[in-house]
Amino acid sequence: MANIFLTPAKIISGSGALKLAAADLSNCGKKAFVVTDAMMVKLGNIKLLEDVLNDAGIAYTIFPEVNSEPDDLIVIKAAEAYKENGCDFLIALGGGSPIDTAKALSVLLVSDDKLSSYMGRIIDIKRPALAAIPTTAGTGSEATKFTIINDTETKTKMLLTGPCLIPDLAIIDPQFTMSAPKSVTSHTGIDALCHAVESYTSRKAQPLSDSFALSAIKRIFNNLQKCYDDGQNEAARIQMSLAALEAGISFNNSSVTIVHGMSRPMGALFHVPHGLSNAMLLEECMNYVVDGAYDRFADIARYLGFAKDEDDKRASEIFLKKLHELLVGLNVPTMSEYGIDRDSYFSCIDKMANDAFASGSPSNTIKTIEVADMVELYKKIYR
Secondary structure: OOOOOOOOOEEEEOOOOHOHHHHHHOOOOOEEEEEEOOOHHOOOOOHHHHHHHHHOOOEEEOOOOOHHHHHHHHHHHHHHHHHEEEEOOEEEEEOOHHHHHHHHHHHHHOOOOOOHHHHOOOOOOOOEEEEEEEEEOOHHHOOEEEEEEEOOOEEEEEEOOOHHHOOOEEEEEEEHHOOHHHHHHHHHHHHHHHHHHHHHOOOOOOOOOHHHHHHHHHHHHHHHHHHHHHHOOHHHHHHHHHHHHHHHHHHHHHOOOOHHHHHHHHHHHHOOOHHHHHHHHHHHHHHHHHHHHHHHHHHHHHHHHOOOOOOHHHHHHHHHHHHHHHHHOOOOOOOHHHHHOOOHHHOOOHHHHHHHHHHHHHEOOOOOOHHHHHHHHHEEEEE
16 A cells, blocks of 8 residues: 655754754745744743844744644734734744644635634645744654644634645754753653554554654653653753654654544643643553554564563553553643642533544544543543
């Protein structure tokens, strides 16, 4: 069976990647519209980018107003600012939220349609050039054809997709991840792990996506705990940056499955950051779906060296045990610890399960998933 495999047109990675990318940024246009958030300003990450832009003689406008759960209204506001300032290309600096915002913005800049009108469609537009600079090792948005934006009218997370949403230039510089606090390191790293494991155990997995997924999983198991324990471990940070990129490339060419399907409604209704909601769901979801793909989970266990001669079922169980140990070490809070009210949560379970099913992601799981299955899982994960 033939497969299409998509990546950014150019990837620059490793220490000093941002400085190396100056010439490529110059080729993107005359004036950059930099999409970011207030934390990037506070941490000095924007200053690092400004220094490179100034040295390269690239004019720019900073838009630092993205929050952790971007919605259609902030994208509209960004579009107005882009046009008012005479910009002609985009740079996204930050975690998944600024990068997703910049992708959605690129659509609005050349279309008069509402973002919600693109739900369920393959977006095919000619947009301004887009460079993505991730500051977390997790979302992989710098390498994907997807963007997730909250719809303020329906209170749902819109999953928008199209190959044109893949950034032209991905700049993977680990210097930006060094300032990430423990919680961000944990949640975004688990997000990357979700991408890779879901991709490998998806109905839509293909040989090249498998290669990237397995490599990402190994890097994460070998380095995420090190980054969490010592945020200044540059070698581990470099490995996690590469893992997040690999995981993004992987699921961009296969798909995510039940974890992401169930995660988006939680984020939309309870404003849980995307990586954290994935982290809350990962273990229970994998425990539930493993019997539909023992061979695939066993592959992971053997690739990581956790299993050797065991049969597929036993090897899968070993992997899930190692996954549990990793999550314990990363101190993922429960829903009640995070502050989600039990009664409010349970009152929304039917809506979340139906919204998750409608997204299509759970149906990519090798094990058949119905709405009723997710209702029970939502109940089970509340602690």
